[in-house]
Amino acid sequence: MFTADDSAPSPLSGLLVADFSRVLAGPYATMLLADLGADVVKVERPDGGDDTRAWGPPFAADGTATYFLGVNRNKRSVALDLRDADDAALAGELIRRADVVVENFLPGTMHRFGLGYEDVRTDNPGVVYCSITGFGDGAGAALPGYDLLAQAVGGLMSVTGEPGAPTKAGVALVDVVTGLHAAFGILAALRHRDATGEGQRVQVSLLTSLLSGLVNHASAYLAAGTVPRAMGNRHPSIAPYEVFDAADRPMVIAAGNDRQFHSLCTALGAPELAEDTRFATNESRVAHREELAAALNTRLATQPAQTWAETLTGAGVPCGPINDVAGAFALADALGLEAAVSVGGVRQSAHPVRFGSTPAVYRSAPPALDADGAGVREWLRELRESRAPQQPRPDTANG
Secondary structure, eight states: OEEOOOSSOOTTTTOEEEEEOOSSHHHHHHHHHHHTTOEEEEEEOTTTOSGGGGOOSSBOTTSOBHHHHTTOTTEEEEEOOTTSHHHHHHHHHHHHHOSEEEEOSSTTHHHHTTOSHHHHTTTOTTOEEEEEESSOSSTTTTSOOOHHHHHHHTSTGGGSSSTTOOOOOSSOHHHHHHHHHHHHHHHHHHHHHHHHSOOEEEEEEHHHHHHHHTTHHHHHHHHHOOOOOOOTTOOSSOSSEEEEEOSSSEEEEEOOSHHHHHHHHHHTTOTHHHHSTTTSSHHHHHHTHHHHHHHHHHHHTTSOHHHHHHHHHHTTOOEEEOOOHHHHHHHHHHTTOOOEEEETTEEEEOOSOOOSSSOOOOOOOOOOTTTTHHHHHHHHHHHHHHOOSOOOOOOTTTO
């Protein structure tokens, strides 16, 4: 398991991110940037801060909601009331000095505080200003940007779960995908700024991120007019590619081509299945998936899932038992993937990207509300008073 490391080179060192986002999509994006060295100042409301600070159980040993812990490491927290003129002025000074601004308020909210993109671009023409919304800033501006709502109206629930039982994904998947798109868009805009000196506004919504993330389902509708439907654990275009019942517990088999299917049949001791005209090609297997599943389940029921996983994997067939989250981390450990990190005594998922020369760094645990407020406010007041083009920032570790 990784431990905190603040000595490695970081590709985003020196980048100041003013993070006005909360809950998941925005904080996930800014944590990814922070892991790569960016100095992220998280601006929170004084009365409770980020909503996810109270989203529990479960809670960590110190009483902090684990939801908040999952997306807020490597950041500094300052509590500012944007309705207060002095605090709004300090927020404006932060944006004036920032390379990147991230916000996910309802459209128009930042502008009402004098902190919208058009308000700040004159004083900070190089700023990359990322706005995350639920449904854009036009006709959908008033719609609340909740992941469950996006999954519902965006089509994901219609293709998830058993037929006739719309089901949400087990995590806030749309928020996560949107956060990834936001981070990607920010980095692309920074690349443009490096080349031209020009900043820009970057906009990403839950709905468009989800529609892009529907990939083959979106393409089925757009290119062929086919409206996908929920199929449980089955795949609309591949068979066998679903959950099967081994002797002790469920497992998945994902045979994506004829060669893998032949290997599966041989390993199961049923080579005749590969010669059956109903199963000879993927197209025919999809057409006869019920008969195929019954035949495979009969054979899989004779051995435990782990036994089959070892046998089939050895034969080149993609498969595996269905793990819980504890089992998933155990698998990552067994594979040497180092998927967990300890930061300030808090265990978390590690940054998912491995860099050969500029690895992610883990400088600080998720901050308490306003943990760095005094230092940040003093720094911003000095900048505001002096208007000096460059002032040293307070130490990112000590605030």
